[in-house]
Amino acid sequence: MNADQEMRWSVEELRLTFKSGKTRSVGWRKTQLRAILRLIHENEDTLFQLLKSELGKHPVESYRNEIGVVKKSADRALNCIEKWMSPKKGRLPLVFFPASRKVLPEPLGVVLIIGSWNFPISLTLDPLIGAISAGNTVVLKPSELSPNCASFLANILPSYLDPKAVKVIEGGREVSNQLLQYKWDKIFFTGSTKVGKIVMAAAANNLTPVTLELGGKCPAIFDFLSNSDLKVAAKRVASGKWGPCAGQACIGIDYILVEQKFASTLIEQLKKTIKKFYGDDAKNLKNLLKIINKGHFDRLRSFLEDPAVANCIVYGGSFDDTRLIIEPTILLDPPLDAEIMTEEIFGPLLPIITMDKIEESIEFINSKPKPLALYAFTKSENFKKRILAETSSGSVTFNDTMIQFLCDDLPFGGVGQSGIGRYHGKYSFDTFSHEKAVLERSFYFELEPRHPPWSNFKLQFLRLVYNYDYVGMLLLLLGLKRPSNS
The missing domain is CATH 3.40.605.10 (Aldehyde Dehydrogenase; Chain A, domain 1)
Incomplete structure (x- = not known):
């Protein structure tokens, strides 16, 4: 055979x-x-x-x-x-x-x-x-x-x-x-x-x-946070972005949106967290997975070989061809028409896009295909409501990353280009x-107005049926008129 x-x-x-x-x-x-x-x-x-x-x-x-x-x-x-x-x-x-x-x-x-x-x-x-x-x-x-x-x-x-x-x-x-x-x-x-x-x-x-x-390009929005909250948020981003398969995860953060005035503070905190989690020696990184194969490795490297993108690297950027390891890499404001911003990254590269006001992030996200996951770090209840009401994504997680996948009481799935269905x-x-819908009736009591021959009486009766007007139906069957004050 x-x-x-x-x-x-x-x-x-x-x-x-x-x-x-x-x-x-x-x-x-x-x-x-x-x-x-x-x-x-x-x-x-x-x-x-x-x-x-x-x-x-x-x-x-x-x-x-x-x-x-x-x-x-x-x-x-x-x-x-x-x-x-x-x-x-x-x-x-x-x-x-x-x-x-x-x-x-x-x-x-x-x-x-x-x-x-x-x-x-x-x-x-x-x-x-x-x-x-x-x-x-x-x-x-x-x-x-x-x-x-x-x-x-x-x-x-x-x-x-x-x-x-x-x-x-x-x-x-x-x-x-x-x-x-x-x-x-x-x-x-x-x-x-x-x-x-x-x-x-x-x-x-x-x-x-x-x-x-x-999958798709899953964004993370960073609103203003206190120093203590920022430290926690940076841990959750670093663990969620680089921890699961070195960024090779469908619900991993693809890029971050933040106000320009807070970008440097966020980047510095991410750098500290990366060094703590994965080390600062590009040749001896720990707790970081390899890229699955040479083809995917070369694809990721090609993103950074674009001179306009390479100039935006603010941390990392090293490659180990032998072990197929790419250092956790942060980029600040790469060109929006570059491949790294138009293709799903699926790797340990993290672009940070700045804007004048964080509310602009909603319009930015809506200009892209609907993501599988959207993350937002904010303490503003107003902003949360706007994100939920004005964006569409498979899921929204506030102030954390990835954990929605582990919750069996929440459906997991995409919308639009990020997927169909849930589990x-x-x-x-x-x-x-x-x-399968199952309806069972007995042979007792037959509603005759459902059958021909048709008449004006049956039309009136069916109008009452579809309006769930049971009092009117009863009065009609008894030949009585509805009281004028009802």
């Missing part, structure tokens, strides 16, 4: 498994969720080693952004699955009497999940938890840019999860393109906007619903479910 036949058979087996109905049972779903928890627990040290060798992640970062994320998601789903699966009942207008209604969540079917390389465990297994919780069968396609993690998942998952319901298919762009040719009941993709367009175009051929977790917690279950 060649690779194409094997892929075709894998998808067909998943469809047969789904048709058998076994993935719909709460018992099957719980068994799979417990297996994911067991996988994470029993292979924690192996995952630490893999993430260290492949991406340079310290165990603390691996637990914070990968292993811990999967564990909390699986725990949450396991504890809530029966509640999520329960039909949602509700009341109906009196005109439907006697009747009942409910909304019944049902699995979509066979779904394709395409993971990302920067968080190769959490951004693959987290959506898988949602798909399993909802009762689907799944093809998991890990990113080929983190091949060791992809191979680990391909080899280990069949030992823990139902191999007839969850399959891992490895490979590069050709395999992804081949998978996109199949008919799926849902496609969940995490990656760039450019590839997201390809996924959406392929899905359109079969009218397949998609969830696209993309995390109950939102993951909903993403991989169809909410």
Whole structure:
């Protein structure tokens, strides 16, 4: 059997498994969720080693952004699955009497999940938890840019999860393109906007619903802060910008907007924080991850090779070609038409754009595509209200960075070019479910005005129905007139 036949058979087996109905049972779903928890627990040290060798992640970062994320998601789903699966009942207008209604969540079917390389465990297994919780069968396609993690998942998952319901298919762009040719009941993709367009175009051929977790240029607004608040804010920016994958994160800060008179104070505080977190020796930086590959490394370096941009560097700018490390770099007012300001950076370069008044930041943000995340450091309640009312983004976080991703009670997802759909917690279950409307009536009591032959009486009656005027309906049926004072 060649690779194409094997892929075709894998998808067909998943469809047969789904048709058998076994993935719909709460018992099957719980068994799979417990297996994911067991996988994470029993292979924690192996995952630490893999993430260290492949991406340079310290165990603390691996637990914070990968292993811990999967564990909390699986725990949450396991504890809530029966509640999520329960039909949602509700009341109906009196005109439907006697009747009942409910909304019944049902699995979509066979779904394709395409993971990302920067968080190769959490951004693959987290959506898988949602798909399993909802009762689907799944093809998991890990990113080929983190091949060791992809191979680990391909080899280990069949030992823990139902191999007839969850399959891992490895490979590069050709395999992804081949998978996109199949008919799926849902496609969940995490990656760039450019590839997201390809996924959406392929899905359109079969009218397949998609969830696209993309990215964009996420801004951070800096309003005036006291010295003590600025120190805390600088820690949160430095940790959020350079900590997760050296800036290679979809919700990482792409650029900062600040009033010109406060820019130098902010830059000095960021410099101090960078030196404390990552060191000041460009050749021996600590706690900083490498760039994923030479192609991405060269792309980032090309941003700074533009002479107009290079002149704006106020901190950093060094490169280590051997280790693919780029020093945390701050730039002040690079040209707005330079690539660093028109393309998503996805790396450890941080432009700071100044303006006369911080309120101008709203107009600046609105002139760009809608970001996945917007951050604002301010104590002004008025300014917060304006940001919420006058800008659009996947999420808004005040006075911190990145933490919204870890909150399962908040939906995570983009808007416009930064993505379609949402997930995390109950939102993951909903993403991989169809909410089926169910209405049930008895044969008792028939509302005759709904049927022909038509008459002026029936028209009057239907007007009252659509206005929920039950008193008027009753009076009309009894042949009585409404009192003049009512």
